[in-house]
Amino acid sequence: MAEEVPAKKRIGVLALQGDFEAHGKALARAGAEAVEVRSADDLQNVDGLVIPGGESTTMWKLLEEENLLEPLRAFGLRRPIFGTCAGAILLASDVSNPHQPSLGLMDIDVERNAYGRQLESRIATLQPEGLNGDLEAVFIRAPIIRRVGGDAKVLASYQGNPVLVEQGRHLVATFHPELTSDTRVHLMFLDKVP
Numbered sequence: 001m002a003e004e005v006p007a008k009k010r011i012g013v014l015a016l017q018g019d020f021e022a023h024g025k026a027l028a029r030a031g032a033e034a035v036e037v038r039s040a041d042d043l044q045n046v047d048g049l050v051i052p053g054g055e056s057t058t059m060w061k062l063l064e065e066e067n068l069l070e071p072l073r074a075f076g077l078r079r080p081i082f083g084t085c086a087g088a089i090l091l092a093s094d095v096s097n098p099h100q101p102s103l104g105l106m107d108i109d110v111e112r113n114a115y116g117r118q119l120e121s122r123i124a125t126l127q128p129e130g131l132n133g134d135l136e137a138v139f140i141r142a143p144i145i146r147r148v149g150g151d152a153k154v155l156a157s158y159q160g161n162p163v164l165v166e167q168g169r170h171l172v173a174t175f176h177p178e179l180t181s182d183t184r185v186h187l188m189f190l191d192k193v194p
């Protein structure tokens with residue numbers, strides 16, 4: 001008799017703005033089924049959600065226009081969310097430079113575009129906790145996580161600042177794991193998805 005193949009996890013990717021396509025491909029490489037999310041209804045059918053990088057002010061405005069802020073907050077109280085770069089900004093408790101509202105699903109404070117103009121993008125090598133070996137990380141106009149509170153746990157730092165943080169079911173990265181072929185950070189998130 002053939003062995004049963006476990007069902008793929010269905011992961012939503014918030015697809016209002018930003019690099020959601022690359023996340024969809026990265027999730028597929030990691031063995032999940034990726035579904036683009038644009039409405040509260042779409043959220044009903046996914047086990048976890050990725051909020052991609054992009055422009056957090058624009059993304060927030062679109063979430064407001066689509067009446068998605070409350071459904072997203074409610075989703076985050078039940079299900080795992082992985083926020084990368086702009087996605088990490090949206091999940092934070094407090095956002096500066098400039099200040100803007102956020103979902104407050106993670107006990108972290110972030111400063112936007114915090115690496116300064118001359119260093120807008122770069123590739124760095126990280127040694128994250130729980131991953132075997134080095135990880136190449138692409139930073140693009142990244143925020144800096146200035147405060148990590150409660151039971152939030154820093155899994156990797158760069159230049160002394162946290163760049164990969166988990167808290168309960170949620171995960172944030174200030175870099176872009178969807179832009180490298182390495183699937184380990186996406187797998188780390190998939191592990192959080194029941």
Ligand code: GLN
Pocket residue numbers: 052053054055056057084085086087089112113140141142143
């Ligand atoms: N600089 C963007 C912002 O503040 C984030 C950049 C990114 O997502 N790559 O929203």
